[in-house]
Amino acid sequence: MPILNSKIPEGSIDKKWSNHKSKIRLVNPANKRLIDVIVVxxxxxxxxxxxxxxxxxxxxxTFCFQDSPRRAHSIAAQGGINAAKNYQGDGDSVYRLFYDTIKGGDYRSREANVHRLAEVSANIIDxxxxxxxxxxxxxxxxxxxxxxxxxxxxxxxxxxxxxxQQLLLGAYSAMSRQIGKGKIKMYSRHEMLDLVIVDGKARGIIARNLVTGEIQKHSAHAVVLGSGGYGNVFFLSTNxxxxxxxxxxxTHIKGAFFSNPCFTQIHPTCIPVSGDHQSKLTLMSESLRNDGRIWVPKNMEDVLAIREGKLKPTEISAENRDYYLERRYPSFGNLVPRDVASRAAKERCDAGYGVNKTGEAVYLDFASAIERYGKEKAQVLNIDNPSEEEILSLGRKVIETKxxxxxxxxxxxxxxDPYYTPMQIYPAVHYTMGGLWVDYNLMSTIPGCFVAGEANFSDHGANRLGASAxxxxxxxxxxVLPYTIGDYLADDIRTGPISTDLPEFEKTANEVSENISKLMNIKGSKPVDYFHKRLGKVMWNNVGMARNAEGLNAAIDEIKIIREEFYDDVRIxxxxxxxNPELEKALRVADLIDLGQLMAIDALNRSESCGGHFREESQTEEGEALRDDENFTYVSAWEYTGDPSKPNHHKEDLVYENIKLVQRSYK
Amino acid sequence: MKLTLKIWRQKGPEEKGKIVTYPIDNIDGDMSFLEMMDVLNVELVKKGESPVAFDHDCREGICGSCSMYIDGEAHGPDRGVTTCQLHMRKFKDGDTIYIEPWRAKAFPIIKDLVVDRSSFDRIMNAGGYISVNTSGNTIDANATPIPKEDADKAFEAATCIGCGACVASCKNASAMLFVSAKVSQLALLPQGQVEAKDRVLKMVEAMDEEGFGNCTNTGACEVECPKGISLENIARMNREYLKAMVKK
Structure with a gap:
């Protein structure tokens, strides 16, 4: 059984990264020209x-399935990016960003990685x-x-x-410069369908040209995955x-361990589902909670009147509103972390106070902010005795600029129109903290295969804080990666080009082609979306915001059935x-089904609650997530065995040397 | 709602295309236009017919993938939205809707409603960047204050999603709005000044090489742009271009 070595450098937490960087092996510029790297x-x-x-x-x-690298889904991130610049002089520091991120993740992330993240954050802005x-x-x-x-x-x-969008277009412009120089060869409308391993090392990928369907072999000395998260396992998500x-x-099937797949982020402020036709959900940025107040009516008769259309939310007076986040968490109020805000919304809606027809919506209200900003603006403009309408109109303009x-x-x-009536919002799947296991150098358990961003597991623990992705x-x-990959590639300066004629490439390409023919030849009766929606429902109901052993076992069984029916009856x-977009979807859904099963298995194994993973069996008297540090202060790392329902379980123990584990409180 | 869809079907780049009629029923006003297309495609798959290929991804108006020419307008009849944000409540029961791909020499059709917009990427590769390495060894972000007005204008220009609606709407299939948005963003920021002249010359040259047409100030691009990118950007690019030519 391989042993997980996280390769965390020696030394005090604030010196680990700089020491590591100064000791890491480098590749000289002439030799770098001899080395190829694939980025997915x-x-x-x-x-x-x-x-x-x-x-x-x-x-x-570089490979992307979109028609241009500028369209990767990072583009949809709305609210912001954190950095420990302390420009506001409000007491921020690298340590505080480190601490907040560990605490926000409910003490299930790796200290050394998170500290490094906080250290380099300021440079990102520069x-x-x-x-x-x-x-x-x-x-x-x-x-x-x-x-x-x-x-x-x-x-x-x-x-x-x-x-x-702006950050991605920044990265895209940096890429464009290198594409123009011929240093990056861009493969748009190409999708990676397998990893090629030669002598135990990742040496290439098999990709499908989505326009022609051609199965291609691409070799390199190392492969980097920056392929994002798996929120679409729920069908409906903000992905x-x-x-x-x-x-x-x-890559997991080829030997990379998959870590903490059950750690998914349900974002509290998304536009509620409107009907069965819905294909995706839209996020309303967390930044709105700076100025928006979340509430439901205090009285059930008001709830019913609203649902019947007899009452408008603006007609309910302040004392008849339940600003439940401000009530339950006075010190953080509407700015509690996402997992806490989501569960609180679910709690109110489960209790029957949801404000739309389906009973799954709460209000996000800007009226107080509009009035406050309006008054400030009127003062700035020296308007004496402004009328209420003047104040509101000035306030709306401030909100509009923000x-x-x-x-x-x-x-x-x-x-x-949310300028005049509160928004309706409800939690939705948004981000996945779990991902492929990586060591401190961002290398997976397959030598030469590196994993960056949402696709790895390392920095956000059980709950990601806003603006940290x-x-x-x-x-x-x-x-990080441009340094750490050099240490690995230093051994490859004499290797020479990797030939795609090697039998490993041929074999993997054949497997991919066979898998595609197998799917095409099912010629069943149901479109891919039918299975995807069914999977999504099971995941949302049983592996969503609240989980219990019974539901998780049921999900595992149900997913097995969906899997069988998919391979028996899908029509492409x-x-x-x-x-062929239907074929593309089928290939993706086939993997989401297996991943969904692993998520349920992981959630079943982790019988504690932490961050976004809420096990109903493990909660405090007030209904908050109750961790079990004695038994679960570890990272789960699952090894593929050939049977997706029977993975091997490995553990990386999390050691906290700088931060004391305490029950998270935002009260 | 019951609708009649008239959709451009074309098997491949070299094949001949034609408009095919599809009746569709049970369309809800709360559906997005692309969700309506999903309903159609599910029906086609069930019947064993080939579904309509179209580009789409984020379905929230930011990735710039979706690109349908609906009833003679890029992204359809609504303003300030992409096709994925267009909702069926903008249509009436019994409507006939024409759906076509972007049409421009520099955007060849791949299949049905999917076109090849890689010409936009090649224009960006020619100069749509600031030549600074990503080492992080730059000056502090606040070392160079930027007037808020300039920063805001640069941001407005930078919100272009590269969808190509401007090209599809232009009778000359000009890419001036797209190119000028990037030129403007970087010209308005002190960081972009160093290479400003070189950049505008290279990007305009690349644009011409791709076969985009000229700008004749009709302004259709600004009207149809889902992100409201202003014609001012084209004026600014023309000034930048003249400046660069004079001082060459």
Whole structure:
């Protein structure tokens, strides 16, 4: 049985990264030209890694399934990116960002990785500004900050509600520069379908050209996965339609351990489901909780009147509203972490206080903020005795400059104007903290296969804090991986090009082709989405916001049945050698089914509650997540055995040398 | 709602395409346009017919993948939205809807409604960046204050999603709005000044090489742009271009 070695460097926590960097082996510039690296994914992690590796001199080949690297799903991130700059002088520091992230993750992440993340965070902002990322600024021309959930400082940098877009376009521009120089060869509309291993090392991938259907062999000295998360296992999520787990899952099958798959993030503020036709859910940024107050009516008769359309939320007086987050968590109020806010919404809705027809919605209300900003603005403009309408109109303008695009998005989807009536929101799947196991160098259990960003497991524990995903993606891609990969590649300077004529490439390519023919030849009666939706329902009901042993066992059995029926009755029209979106979906859903089963197995094993993983059997008297540190202060790492329902379980014990484990409290 | 869809079907880049009629029923006003297309495709798959291929991904108006020309307008009749954000409540029971791909020489059709927009990427590769390495060894982010007005304008230009609606809407299939948005973003920031002249010349040259048409100031691009990218950007790019030519 392989033993997990996290390779955490010696020394005190604040010296580990700098010591490691100064000791790490380097590859000289002439030799870098002799080394090829494949990067799968062009989001913040993959895009940043591609650009940085190419700048260093490696020959990079980057793959994305979208028609352009600029469309990777990092682009949809809205709210912001954290960095310990302390520009606001509000007591922020590297240590505080480190501490907040560990605590936010409910003490289930690796100290050394998180500290490194906090250390490099400040540099990310410098880097992005130098690239021309237009962050929000104050009138003096300096950068502005906002606050996010689970912290007591303002350390979040942002570009309105399009921070992810701006950061991704920054990484894309850095990539474009290297593509223009011929240092990155870009393969858009290509999807990785398997990893090729030669003599125990990752040496290439098999990819499908999505336009022609051609199965291609690509070799390299190392493979980097920046392929994102697996939230689409729930069918409905805030992920893009194409987001998938295939690259990570195929790598898992080839021997990479999969860690903490049950750690998924249910984001509290998304637009509620409107009907069966729904294909995806839309996030309303956490940044809105800076100014929005979350509530449901206090009285059941008001709830019923609202559902029947007899009462409007604006007609309910303040004393008849239950601002339940402010009530339950006075010190953090509406800015508690996501897992806490989501469960609190579920608790109110389960108790019958949901405010839409399905009973699964709460209000996010901007009226107080609009009034407060309006009054401030009137004072600034020296308007004496402004009328209420004047105040509100000024306030709405302030809100528009802060969140304009989010309000417009909401209006277009729901057909209701949030400047005048509260938004309706409900939790939805948003991010996955679990992923492929990596050591401190971001290398998986397969030598030469590195994993960055959401696709790995290491930094967010059981719950990710807002504005930390962008930070991690860019930290891994720009500042961590380009160093640590050199240590591995230093052994490859004399290897020479890896030939795709090796039998391992032929064999893996054949397996991929056979798998595709197998799927095409089922010629059943049901479209891929039928199975995906069924899987999603099982996952949401049994492996969603609250889990228990009975439900998890039922999910494992149900997924087995879905799997059998899928391979018996799926219908994929058209041919394999053409642009065939149904085939693409089928290949992705096949892997999501197996991953879904592993998530349920992992959730069943972890009979404690922590962060986003809430086991009903393990809660405090007040209904908060109750950890079991004695038995579960470890990372689960699952090994594929050939039977997806019987994985081997390995553990990496988490050692806390700098932060004391305490029950998380946001009261 | 009951609708009649008239959709451009084309098997491949070299094949001849044609409009095919599909009746569709039980469409709810709360569906997005692409969810309506999902319903159609499920029916086609069940019947054993080939589903309509179209580009889409984020379905929240930010990735820039979706690209349908609906009833003669890029992204359809609503304003300030992409096709994925267009909702069926904008249509009436009994409507006939024409759905076509972007049409431009520089965007060849791959299949049905899917076009090849890699020409946009090649323009960016020619100069749509600031030449700074990603080592992190730059100056502190607050060392160079930027007037808020400039930063805000740069941001507005930077919100372009690269969908190509501007090209599809332009009678000359010009890419001026797209290119000028990037040129403007970087020209408005002090970090972008160093290479400003070189950048605008290279990007305009790449744009011309790709076969995009010229700008004749009709302004259709600005009207149809889902992100409201302003024509001011084209004026700014023209100034930048002239400046660069004069000082070359």
């Amino acid at each position: 994914g062009s989001g913040l992690a993959g895009g940043a890694a591609s650009a940085s590796l190419a700048e260093l001199g490696y020959n990079v080949k 880097q992005c500004v130098a690239q021309g990322v237009p962050f929000a600024r104050e009138y003096g021309g300096l950068l502005d900050n906002r606050s996010f959930g689970g912290v007591l400082v303002s350390r979040t940098f942002y570009a309105k509600g399009q921070t992810g 893009a339609m194409g987001s998938n787990v295939t690259a990570a899952w195929k 969140y304009g695009n989010l309000f417009q998005m909401y209006y277009k989807i729901v057909d209701d 962008l930070m991690q993606g860019l930290a891994d891609g720009y500042f 029209p058209g041919d394999a050698n053409e642009l």
